[in-house]
Amino acid sequence: MVATSPNDAFVAFEHVQKSYDGVSLVVKDLNLSIGKGEFLTMLGPSGSGKTTCLMMLAGFETATHGRIMLDGTNINEVPPHKRGIGMVFQNYALFPHMTVGENLSFPLEVRGMSKSDREAKVKRALDMVQMYSFINRRPAQLSGGQQQRIALARALVFDPSLVLMDEPLGALDKQLREHMQFEIKHLHESLGITVVYVTHDQGEALTMSDRVAVFNDGRIQQLATPSDLYERPDNSFVAQFIGENNKLPGTIEELNGDKALVRLATGELIDATAVNIKEKGQQTLVSIRPERVEFKPEMMPAGAHTIDAEVIEVIYMGDILRAVLRVAGSNDFVMKMRNTLSQTRLTAGQKIKVGWHPQDARALDPM
Template identity: 55%
Template sequence: MSAAADTSAEPPLVRFEDIDKTYDGEHLVVRSLNLDISRGEFLTLLGPSGSGKTTSLMMLAGFETPTDGEIYLNGKPIRNMPPHRRNIGMVFQNYALFPHMTVAENLAFPLQVRRIGRAETAERVARAMAMVKLEALAQRHPGQLSGGQQQRVALARALVFNPQLVLMDEPLGALDKRLREHMQMEIKRLHQDTGITVVYVTHDQSEALTMSDRIAVFNDGVIQQIAAPDTLYERPVNSFVANFIGENNTLSGQVEHREGRHGTVRLAGGELVEALLISPRANGATALSIRPERVRLLAPDADPGTDNRLSGRLRDIVYLGDHALALLDLPGTTDFMVRLQAGEQAGLTRGQDVTIAFAAEHCRALDPV
């Protein structure tokens, strides 16, 4: 599947062209990868373990070599270029700081390797420390810093030599939830302030949605879909993307009638549902994708209007603070989710019969699962 960005007058900073990667000569961990990355973009490679996202990042960094195909940086082929000549910054999950060096010395190291003069090095180090708000910790060693502070140093070190591209491999994986969310905002701020191009690898879909300009969703070595976060969430092109990005309801059925992009699907219990027919494979068996917030619980005598209407039983209510999830037993599924706003769960009891409604435009017929 081609995943090239929309072409424009300005050529992409990075281009993956027909990239294959195998370690054993048989199984391709990356298959036919075509991907353009624009200058100044924050692109996230998202997917489960073993999907090919980290291998793709390592090939761009120069730590892995493609089996076939070519990678271009600024229009120049770099497949055989060593990592240190690519002018790329790297941030890893384990920070990779030198424990015997102070914060200032860690930041100065990549400048010294590039033979930058002492005065300019001092100026760049001071600027980088100010960027991540660590000026007061310049003389501390990594072992004297918290995890969040170490991650800030790692970020500053990746930016201090003004790279054209920064690669981040699960950089927040070792942090607790609150600090992780704070660092997401910090990284996004740094990206906006510097205009640097960032390629970010994570398996955390909420992190990808929060930070990215575009997200490339990987599975089995192939990009399943690449788009802006809201497009991926609202308009997934297949069942893998629908189920990997955010919470999703899946109902299996058979397409009975098609008229353009709209169709009628018969569910396992015999109910008929109107849906958008997204997948070209949605001609017989299909999986319907419906987001929990697109479903509403109907009062007993309410008119659903033109919406689809299904009956089921309330199995449980999960309280999540600012909202709750109603879990329903419907024909063919026992975990159908309806998102309730605060207070909407009042009066609901486990085991009661309920009716739900959702619009055809929010029901997407995708490939069967």
């Protein structure tokens, strides 16, 4: 289902550029292919161009340059109401003067559907989100989570093959958000629709998506599956943006294929996997996930380099213990340990040695 070439893509951006003021580009030469039935998330900080891309796809913004293809046809000139794309908005945008039923009926009415067909479809869509009993309520009488479900049902009621979601869970509290994530994911799987989802919440992107496009500065920094994105970031921006990361600056001492030996600024040597490193002597930023850092020698692969560390503090977080360490001169090196019965309890001031599997330390471009 993952489209790799623009030819078999359901949605394709081809060399799309967008400028609002004619001076700077918000979207710079975007190329993206989305397969039919795929759940693709556009992830990035605010101002990275992800929402602009979604608005261009929905038809509310026009591309300054390039083509946007939907199911093989160029939709640049097609007005939004003829694109047949369902959309869920950030603040739901449920029409306040209509009941839930009228809200859902609206897209069917403008399509000239008969009353009995409309009622059947509205019932089916509301049943899908378990909200049929609320059909006569007004949006203002619903909670945030209920409004979210109605917005979802409204975007799906006219059977669009593509649904866009613009930070739909941003206004919900954490528990409800997580619950809705699963619900949206299940709807996507059971209906077989294509979803383009925009968010700035990386946790949401990782749990829901088939693929994630990480946006920054108007460009896609990396387009990959969630696990690739987390475990094998292409560059420092992605490594930093997705999850927590320890960064150790240094220079490449030895380079053998993708195996690299990095000398840190303080003189220690560590193993790493070269990612976008070209030659020996290059400056690099080594990135290691906190949960992949080990301090027990038996957990480290044979011959792995270890370096000295001093425990600054240990924070109890329930499921994990989070140790802040002084490593190679920096005071913010983090190590996460599972909170098990047998786990060694570290104390502040303790001197330990830490290391990791060379695969988990990725030598990236210095930002």
